[in-house]
Amino acid sequence: MSERQLHLLGYQEEKPEKEVEIILNKSRFVQVLDECLEQQDLAALKSRIWQVRGILLSGQANHEFLLNVDLDGDTISFRRDILLAELEQVLVARTLARAHYYIKRMRASCEQVRTNRINDINLLRWKEYDEILTDSLWVIKRRDNSGAHIGSYWGNFIPQIPRQMMLRYTCRGEWVLDPFAGSGTTLIECRRLGRNGLGVELNPEVAGRARELVASEPNPLGVVSDIVIGDSTTTDFAALLHERGAERVQFVLMHPPYHDIIRFSPDERDLSNAPSVEDFLQLFGAVVERTYPILDDGRYLAVVIGDKYARGEWIPLGFYTMQEVLRRGYALKSIVVKNFVETRAKRQQQALWRYRALAGGFYVFKHEYILLFRKR
Numbered sequence: 001m002s003e004r005q006l007h008l009l010g011y012q013e014e015k016p017e018k019e020v021e022i023i024l025n026k027s028r029f030v031q032v033l034d035e036c037l038e039q040q041d042l043a044a045l046k047s048r049i050w051q052v053r054g055i056l057l058s059g060q061a062n063h064e065f066l067l068n069v070d071l072d073g074d075t076i077s078f079r080r081d082i083l084l085a086e087l088e089q090v091l092v093a094r095t096l097a098r099a100h101y102y103i104k105r106m107r108a109s110c111e112q113v114r115t116n117r118i119n120d121i122n123l124l125r126w127k128e129y130d131e132i133l134t135d136s137l138w139v140i141k142r143r144d145n146s147g148a149h150i151g152s153y154w155g156n157f158i159p160q161i162p163r164q165m166m167l168r169y170t171c172r173g174e175w176v177l178d179p180f181a182g183s184g185t186t187l188i189e190c191r192r193l194g195r196n197g198l199g200v201e202l203n204p205e206v207a208g209r210a211r212e213l214v215a216s217e218p219n220p221l222g223v224v225s226d227i228v229i230g231d232s233t234t235t236d237f238a239a240l241l242h243e244r245g246a247e248r249v250q251f252v253l254m255h256p257p258y259h260d261i262i263r264f265s266p267d268e269r270d271l272s273n274a275p276s277v278e279d280f281l282q283l284f285g286a287v288v289e290r291t292y293p294i295l296d297d298g299r300y301l302a303v304v305i306g307d308k309y310a311r312g313e314w315i316p317l318g319f320y321t322m323q324e325v326l327r328r329g330y331a332l333k334s335i336v337v338k339n340f341v342e343t344r345a346k347r348q349q350q351a352l353w354r355y356r357a358l359a360g361g362f363y364v365f366k367h368e369y370i371l372l373f374r375k376r
Helices: 003-008 026-038 042-058 078-092 098-111 123-128 160-169 183-195 204-216 236-244 277-294 317-326 342-349 348-360
Strands: 021-025 075-079 175-178 196-201 224-228 249-254 295-305 307-312 312-313 330-337 367-375
Touching: 021 026, 021 078, 021 204, 021 236, 026 042, 026 075, 026 098, 026 196, 042 078, 075 078, 075 295, 075 307, 078 098, 078 123, 098 123, 160 175, 160 249, 160 295, 160 330, 183 196, 183 204, 183 224, 196 204, 204 224, 249 277, 277 295, 277 317, 295 317, 317 330, 317 367
Parallel strands: 175 196, 175 249, 196 224, 249 295
Antiparallel strands: 021 075, 295 367, 307 312, 330 367
């Protein structure tokens, strides 16, 4: 995991400096790259690239292709550090063919966009997406409490999880379903990223508070952000979507109770009140079955879940829930292991838990899972 990625996850106290965007006259910059591609002498080509690099470093606002203001018309923006790194690759190329390859790649990134159908990532400019994690181990020091996000609701998950999932597996304007809406974390991130969000929450009091929080988050792109009171084991999700002018969703994110670790309500329908692990899995499986038909084929379901201890034994709840999903027609795409973000109260009990672990012969939970599945 890169240092910048750790910054973006809140791993370090100080915030990263904002990367400098540089705005160019696109047609003129492409013309310069074309001139370099016509050059058959490697030394002369590098001399021209060196000159371009110098112009970008000096920030000559009056240069023919360098603009420091966003003008209407034929402009293109780059992150300056990445563009300079691309030019450096040309300068260290040992052959003319390799130098031409790097320049062609730069030129393509100016004139083309290449995405896939599950996100908005332009693969021709993939280096600019260093916020997005691709490793299977996430070390996050603190949760994002900016804007409408709160950390006071027991069992809520950190906003970085739905943000990362939606950046990787949804496009702007698509629909995201959260059958365990809780305090509305997913829907708040939907607003920030321009995704339509539908959440279902069993507890009316929790749902009411979540609605207030979601409504307090700015909605500049005018997306739908609704939380419905209901039992996700019996909810007619297709009907809820139809009422909102949609028929299917493109991503499902589930953060169910970790069985009875936290009792969220006295409602017997609450998964946290399931009499046994088997009953919990049956209820969870019912939610998977109900959401399966309204998820587009080839799209993704993510389940955020942790394990538990019971009567001195480790209960692998994460793997049990994984099997429940796999039985219902999904393919396992990835497993991400994420550390627990500790509250102040938990930090104050570290010594006590260490003693208990030494005395009881067990290890203290420090991780949970993000299980990613693809609908076949």
